[in-house]
Amino acid sequence: MGVGRRLYLPGGSPVHRLPPQCKLLAVLAFAIVMVATPREWFWAFGLYAGMLAAVAAVARIPPGHILRRMVVELPFVLFAFLIPVIGLGERTEVLGLSLSVPGLWAAWNILAKATLGVTASILLASTTEPRDVLVGAQRLRVPDLLVQIAMFMLRYLDVILDEMRRMRVARESRGFQARDLRHAPVIARSAGALFIRSYERGERVHLAMLSRGYSGQMPIIHDLSATARQWGTALALPLAALAVLLLGGLAA
Amino acid sequence: MIPNSLEVSRLAYAYPDGTQALFGVDLTIGRGERVALLGPNGAGKTTLVMHLNGILTPGHGTVTVAGTPVRRDTLKEIRQRVGLVFQDPDDQLFMPTVRDDVAFGPANAGVRGEELAAVVKNALDRVGMLDVADRPPHHLSFGQRRRVAVATVLAMEPEILVLDEPSSNLDPAARRELAEILRSLDVTVLMVTHDLPYALELCERAMILSDGVVAADGPTRELLGDAELLARHRLELPYGFAIPAAAERG
Amino acid sequence: MHVPDGFFTAAVSVSAGVVAAAGVAVCLRGARRELDDRTAPMAGLVAAFVFAVQMLNFPVAGGTSGHLLGGALAAILAGPFTGVLAIAVVLLVQALFFADGGLTALGVNIILMGLVTVLVGWGVFRLVTRVVPGRGGVTAASFAAALLSVPASALVFTLLFWIGGTAPIDLATVAAAMTGVHVLIGVGEGLITALTVAAVLSVRPDLVYGARELAAPLVLRGADGTSTVTGRAPEPAAGAGRLPFLLGGLGVSLLLAGIVSFFASPHPDGLESVAEEQGFLGQATDHVFGGFALADYGEVGGIPVGVAGIVGVALTLIVAGVIAYAARVRGRASSGERV
Ligand SMILES: Nc1ncnc2c1ncn2[C@@H]1O[C@H](COP(=O)(O)OP(=O)(O)OP(=O)(O)O)[C@@H](O)[C@H]1O
Ligand SMILES: [Mg+2]
Numbered sequence: 017m018g019v020g021r022r023l024y025l026p027g028g029s030p031v032h033r034l035p036p037q038c039k040l041l042a043v044l045a046f047a048i049v050m051v052a053t054p055r056e057w058f059w060a061f062g063l064y065a066g067m068l069a070a071v072a073a074v075a076r077i078p079p080g081h082i083l084r085r086m087v088v089e090l091p092f093v094l095f096a097f098l099i100p101v102i103g104l105g106e107r108t109e110v111l112g113l114s115l116s117v118p119g120l121w122a123a124w125n126i127l128a129k130a131t132l133g134v135t136a137s138i139l140l141a142s143t144t145e146p147r148d149v150l151v152g153a154q155r156l157r158v159p160d161l162l163v164q165i166a167m168f169m170l171r172y173l174d175v176i177l178d179e180m181r182r183m184r185v186a187r188e189s190r191g192f193q194a195r196d197l198r199h200a201p202v203i204a205r206s207a208g209a210l211f212i213r214s215y216e217r218g219e220r221v222h223l224a225m226l227s228r229g230y231s232g233q234m235p236i237i238h239d240l241s242a243t244a245r246q247w248g249t250a251l252a253l254p255l256a257a258l259a260v261l262l263l264g265g266l267a268a
Numbered sequence: 269m270i271p272n273s274l275e276v277s278r279l280a281y282a283y284p285d286g287t288q289a290l291f292g293v294d295l296t297i298g299r300g301e302r303v304a305l306l307g308p309n310g311a312g313k314t315t316l317v318m319h320l321n322g323i324l325t326p327g328h329g330t331v332t333v334a335g336t337p338v339r340r341d342t343l344k345e346i347r348q349r350v351g352l353v354f355q356d357p358d359d360q361l362f363m364p365t366v367r368d369d370v371a372f373g374p375a376n377a378g379v380r381g382e383e384l385a386a387v388v389k390n391a392l393d394r395v396g397m398l399d400v401a402d403r404p405p406h407h408l409s410f411g412q413r414r415r416v417a418v419a420t421v422l423a424m425e426p427e428i429l430v431l432d433e434p435s436s437n438l439d440p441a442a443r444r445e446l447a448e449i450l451r452s453l454d455v456t457v458l459m460v461t462h463d464l465p466y467a468l469e470l471c472e473r474a475m476i477l478s479d480g481v482v483a484a485d486g487p488t489r490e491l492l493g494d495a496e497l498l499a500r501h502r503l504e505l506p507y508g509f510a511i512p513a514a515a516e517r518g
Numbered sequence: 519m520h521v522p523d524g525f526f527t528a529a530v531s532v533s534a535g536v537v538a539a540a541g542v543a544v545c546l547r548g549a550r551r552e553l554d555d556r557t558a559p560m561a562g563l564v565a566a567f568v569f570a571v572q573m574l575n576f577p578v579a580g581g582t583s584g585h586l587l588g589g590a591l592a593a594i595l596a597g598p599f600t601g602v603l604a605i606a607v608v609l610l611v612q613a614l615f616f617a618d619g620g621l622t623a624l625g626v627n628i629i630l631m632g633l634v635t636v637l638v639g640w641g642v643f644r645l646v647t648r649v650v651p652g653r654g655g656v657t658a659a660s661f662a663a664a665l666l667s668v669p670a671s672a673l674v675f676t677l678l679f680w681i682g683g684t685a686p687i688d689l690a691t692v693a694a695a696m697t698g699v700h701v702l703i704g705v706g707e708g709l710i711t712a713l714t715v716a717a718v719l720s721v722r723p724d725l726v727y728g729a730r731e732l733a734a735p736l737v738l739r740g741a742d743g744t745s746t747v748t749g750r751a752p753e754p755a756a757g758a759g760r761l762p763f764l765l766g767g768l769g770v771s772l773l774l775a776g777i778v779s780f781f782a783s784p785h786p787d788g789l790e791s792v793a794e795e796q797g798f799l800g801q802a803t804d805h806v807f808g809g810f811a812l813a814d815y816g817e818v819g820g821i822p823v824g825v826a827g828i829v830g831v832a833l834t835l836i837v838a839g840v841i842a843y844a845a846r847v848r849g850r851a852s853s854g855e856r857v
Contacts, residue, residue, distance in 0.1 A: 052528035104686045123683025129524025137617035142711035147364035168562020176566045208717025220359040228373035232555035235375030
């Protein structure tokens with residue numbers, strides 16, 4: 017897990033080369049338009065899926081890569097299947113089960129939108145290096161401090177996960193296996209030790225930063241600016257989606 | 269008169285949890301000297317080193333760097349002058365890529381653009397790590413991280429270089445290369461180490477810190493030749509290592 | 519518990535985003551006050567810790583397993599402001615780099631897993647530590663705080679879904695079911711949280727933010743062998759100055775949320791207009807909003823206004839209640855100390 021779950025696939029496609037802030041804004045705008053689309057417009061969701069497929073093709077992201085990652089949706093897919101059962105309103109018989117009609121609509125709505133949203137996020141994460149996503153967020157005026165925190169988190173995630181793994185190996189090499197809640201104290205002691213290590217590491221990192229002249233502000237090291245053309249390319253995706261939404265609105 | 273690089277007097281310090289680590293340290297290091305700081309685990313070496321650029325504030329006593337006392341208002345200047353290489357490179361390398369990390373110090377000092385890129389390239393080149401510039405530090409081996417950590421400090425062009433156990437976990441070739449880098453620099457060096465032959469090789473003078481005070485100070489060769497002194501402070505030469513016959517003094 | 523896209527209407531998603539952003543902004547200020555230039559590395563490492571801890575699965579009854587939410591734990595160990603920041607960053611990173619949780623649902627996720635768990639967890643923790651002092655109190659408080667934070671989060675989710683979700687549900691039934699399940703999960707969360715806090719407390723008591731009052735006075739030994747005893751460990755910056763700010767900030771953010779959602783949807787959104795034409799919304803609305811005090815809004819200005827209003831009211835009540843209580847308890851405590 018952890019490192020292995022990271023999505024970035026290096027490449028040189030036009031999608032990879034777009035400045036991160038353009039891609040970030042494009043995905044966010046696309047997601048908002050998509051979420052705002054009425055659930056009855058099956059054709060619109062088909063078009064959205066087509067757009068994402070086109071982006072994936074240009075970026076040369078294999079479908080398997082996207083599908084594998086979709087499992088994050090699963091818990092909520094299960095919830096979506098529950099809604100028709102617990103939902104209110106007019107009911108209908110499906111395979112002998114009495115299901116709520118609005119509930120069925122809601123389930124479809126969640127499945128369609130969650131899938132499209134996850135796919136768009138996977139495309140972003142697969143074509144942009146984590147560090148660049150953060151630089152992009154910074155350029156989009158996400159507070160600097162928040163970006164710094166995220167940067168430190170990413171940097172030390174592996175270190176912390178490694179420490180956790182070592183502790184687990186140490187536990188298991190002494191014959192420990194967590195089976196039920198009675199083993200919680202052992203797990204909790206590890207978590208406690210992990211917190212102490214994380215916190216002390218934070219203090220030492222702070223000292224290291226101070227000793228190289230840090231005074232609360234990250235120095236400017238990269239200057240990534242986007243041209244109007246790059247913005248245009250990136251925003252083609254949400255604009256196309258918006259066009260679909262508006263057309264649908266006129267037709268209705 | 270050129271001021272001494274480092275002057276520490278009556279330095280005492282206790283950690284917030286109450287552990288007292290330093291009990292009145294006195295030392296003076298002249299300009300251009302290379303000094304080894306020896307001592308057993310827990311002697312307070314790292315704690316002492318943290319005072320030299322004002323990371324820790326003395327509970328008692330003073331630290332003076334090149335004539336400037338370490339105080340709140342002189343911190344910025346002091347940290348430009350004193351470069352500190354930490355014991356654990358994972359503490360020192362906190363940026364997403366090696367290049368960013370080496371750039372962090374000079375960028376804080378206001379270096380930008382082309383000049384910054386050149387400084388970074390030069391520092392990485394000196395430690396032979398130019399080809400990993402775009403990799404994240406946590407993907408490097410320990411020895412590679414240690415070299416990059418040295419580069420982050422070299423990039424700041426300090427007058428005084430303080431290294432906390434720089435040779436630990438380095439392979440023999442990397443250890444020798446680091447020695448060559450250190451010898452090639454025209455700066456004052458204070459090196460904390462458990463590697464006594466390395467101290468002998470690089471530093472003409474050594475100090476032993478024990479239980480939070482300086483227990484011995486003198487030419488490295490003499491200190492390491494005094495078996496009884498070493499034993500008293502839990503220091504040992506590696507098996508089979510003997511101090512080479514003293515070269516005639518001039 | 520990472521809500522994906524499509525669970526909530528666009529208006530609710532945007533409103534939640536604004537509320538979450540305001541909450542995070544308040545916490546950025548609060549954390550800065552307490553940690554100054556240590557904020558970034560400390561909160562970053564705490565975030566990495568929370569991420570790691572969320573991977574600790576613990577067995578719940580019947581062969582299923584749950585994982586820690588970590589909100590109460592982070593708040594007790596690192597303080598409420600840093601706790602919210604750490605969780606918000608974990609969610610941001612999970613959404614951006616792991617496609618875990620929808621981008622449009624980020625606001626909802628931050629409210630549910632960051633703001634609610636931390637506010638409820640921290641509120642309960644302060645309350646219990648006031649009543650039961652000492653280390654035992656800290657451990658008991660950690661258990662109660664973490665236990666309650668889980669069903670609280672699930673309840674707020676249910677409430678949000680009921681008012682701004684995309685399906686009509688029966689609030690009472692679903693809330694009861696959600697609470698039942700999550701109290702069970704909460705027991706696991708509470709147990710691990712309490713034991714973790716106790717473990718840290720026994721090794722580095724100075725690191726437990728929620729137990730700072732327990733810190734013993736420090737002894738400084740001089741080089742000459744003399745010892746001096748310092749006073750109590752310095753009290754962290756008093757909260758009095760920031761509480762009004764906290765309240766004000768949240769008030770403004772809720773107001774903003776209402777306004778934004780009003781403009782985001784001045785008329786029934788596309789979904790509802792289509793549904794209306796198809797003639798089944800009337801019935802659904804009756805069920806969803808029937809009997810609810812604000813349902814009248816639906817007839818006047820469209821449902822989204824009501825949605826924003828209800829979100830606002832509900833959140834204000836929860837937030838203000840917790841903060842007011844914390845402020846009172848704190849005020850009482852500090853005046854007690856002076857006497
Ligand atoms: N953050 C800390 N909090 C409390 N006590 C500490 C802390 N860091 C070090 N100490 C204590 O201070 C004393 C000196 O530690 P220091 O790290 O300076 O030793 P050292 O000489 O560098 O040892 P080593 O050779 O193992 O690196 C030790 O007793 C240690 O336990
Ligand atoms: Mg040390």
